[in-house]
Amino acid sequence: MVKQNQSTITFLLLPLLFILFISTKIEGANKLFVFGDSYVDTGNALNSGSYKPPSGITYPGTPAGRFSDGRVLTDYIASFLKIDIPISYSLKNSSNLQNGINFAYGGTGFFKTLVDGPNVSVQINSFEQLIQQNVYSKSDLETSLVLLNSGANDYTTFALKNTSLQAIQQFTESLVKEVVVNLRHIQSLGAQKIALTLLQPFGCLPIISSTSGFQNCIDTLNLVATNHNNLILQNVDDLNKEIGKPVFKTLDLYNTFLSTIQTMQKSRAENSTLMNPLEPCCAKDSAGVNCGKVDDKGQKNYTLCEKPELSFFWDNVHPSQNGWSSIYTQLQSSLGQLI
Numbered sequence: 001m002v003k004q005n006q007s008t009i010t011f012l013l014l015p016l017l018f019i020l021f022i023s024t025k026i027e028g029a030n031k032l033f034v035f036g037d038s039y040v041d042t043g044n045a046l047n048s049g050s051y052k053p054p055s056g057i058t059y060p061g062t063p064a065g066r067f068s069d070g071r072v073l074t075d076y077i078a079s080f081l082k083i084d085i086p087i088s089y090s091l092k093n094s095s096n097l098q099n100g101i102n103f104a105y106g107g108t109g110f111f112k113t114l115v116d117g118p119n120v121s122v123q124i125n126s127f128e129q130l131i132q133q134n135v136y137s138k139s140d141l142e143t144s145l146v147l148l149n150s151g152a153n154d155y156t157t158f159a160l161k162n163t164s165l166q167a168i169q170q171f172t173e174s175l176v177k178e179v180v181v182n183l184r185h186i187q188s189l190g191a192q193k194i195a196l197t198l199l200q201p202f203g204c205l206p207i208i209s210s211t212s213g214f215q216n217c218i219d220t221l222n223l224v225a226t227n228h229n230n231l232i233l234q235n236v237d238d239l240n241k242e243i244g245k246p247v248f249k250t251l252d253l254y255n256t257f258l259s260t261i262q263t264m265q266k267s268r269a270e271n272s273t274l275m276n277p278l279e280p281c282c283a284k285d286s287a288g289v290n291c292g293k294v295d296d297k298g299q300k301n302y303t304l305c306e307k308p309e310l311s312f313f314w315d316n317v318h319p320s321q322n323g324w325s326s327i328y329t330q331l332q333s334s335l336g337q338l339i
């Protein structure tokens with residue numbers, strides 16, 4: 001008798017557990033759609049350095065499309081969602097779309113850059129086409145996270161034309177307008193959780209900090225990023241108010257880069273065998289620019305640090321896996337608020 005009751009209770013509870021499981025899944029996000037540049041690209045730039053040595057030496061072990069020695073921000077955000085990384089748009093087929101799609105393409109921006117790849121609005125148009133073809137449904141979009149990281153390459157491209165502070169300020173205004181256009185477009189497609197990264201402190205990138213012998217970040221360039229980020233924060237706030245719910249959330253790369261670098265500098269002051277976080281692991285002599293360069297005979301013409309896992313930067317502008325790992329650790333609470 002008792003036994004029968006127990007099994008009846010189990011029988012009644014099982015569907016309930018199943019429903020609870022399903023509903024917690026919906027509360028999270030089960031697909032990830034990514035737009036932007038090399039900080040989040042995991043394999044779209046098929047003919048770039050991301051598919052050549054030494055990229056990927058830490059993970060997955062061979063070059064596989066990431067602009068780093070290993071995992072990048074996208075990998076960590078997918079792990080936060082407990083899903084496998086979304087397939088790169090360049091590699092998609094009818095049976096590998098279940099985790100979402102990564103449209104990000106290394107070197108691109110909101111506007112035209114030095115790299116001939118799809119800008120953010122073209123990336124979003126590709127997404128829109130798939131929605132129109134019913135590859136993804138409305139409920140897929142409601143339970144997805146969208147990640148957008150772009151803008152740094154726009155500044156690099158602009159700075160080659162005009163470095164006057166007044167011109168850069170005007171450029172920031174036009175760039176932020178374009179960011180907002182793209183955010184509205186993504187939201188209009190039905191996405192409910194959209195994470196936009198703030199710009200990293202440009203003045204700390206090895207290509208810039210090399211001018212101080214990798215001793216300090218260059219404040220004037222950090223200020224360009226800060227101005228951009230402040231304008232983004234205002235606009236994101238306005239957008240959320242207009243929509244009436246917090247659809248947009250920013251991920252602060254600026255302060256997470258700075259605080260990781262500062263923490264590593266402090267540790268190094270106590271243990272001189274640790275790496276200088278402003279120095280790139282790859283091709284330090286050229287501030288990371290020649291990472292991956294080979295000579296006429298195919299011999300590599302760059303050095304690698306002994307322990308990439310102790311570095312913050314991989315090359316001239318990209319964090320190493322270790323760098324991204326500590327940035328992600330600090331972004332977790334923001335991600336938790338979004339999903």
Ligand SMILES: *[C@@H]1O[C@H](CO)[C@@H](O)[C@H](O)[C@H]1NC(C)=O
Binds near residue numbers: 091093096
């Ligand atoms: C689709 O791509 C995956 C890799 O992402 C591959 O394993 C699979 O064989 C491909 N399927 C088809 C039908 O081409």
Ligand SMILES: *[C@@H]1O[C@H](CO)[C@@H](O)[C@H](O)[C@H]1NC(C)=O
Binds near residue numbers: 112119121122178
């Ligand atoms: C993005 O690229 C497309 C195609 O080249 C172009 O038509 C569009 O104007 C570009 N968008 C911006 C904001 O530059």
Ligand SMILES: *[C@@H]1O[C@H](CO)[C@@H](O)[C@H](O)[C@H]1NC(C)=O
Binds near residue numbers: 161163164166167170
């Ligand atoms: C840079 O921008 C400033 C301010 O908009 C302008 O006066 C100047 O002519 C520009 N310089 C170049 C080289 O285009």
Ligand SMILES: *[C@@H]1O[C@H](CO)[C@@H](O)[C@H](O)[C@H]1NC(C)=O
Binds near residue numbers: 271273310
């Ligand atoms: C200093 O850092 C190295 C890693 O490079 C580590 O192996 C060593 O144990 C550290 N030394 C101290 C005293 O903490």
Ligand SMILES: *[C@@H]1O[C@H](CO)[C@@H](O)[C@H](O)[C@H]1NC(C)=O
Binds near residue numbers: 300302303
């Ligand atoms: C790279 O090539 C230059 C010129 O051929 C040479 O002087 C330099 O030593 C090489 N560097 C490395 C790390 O191989």
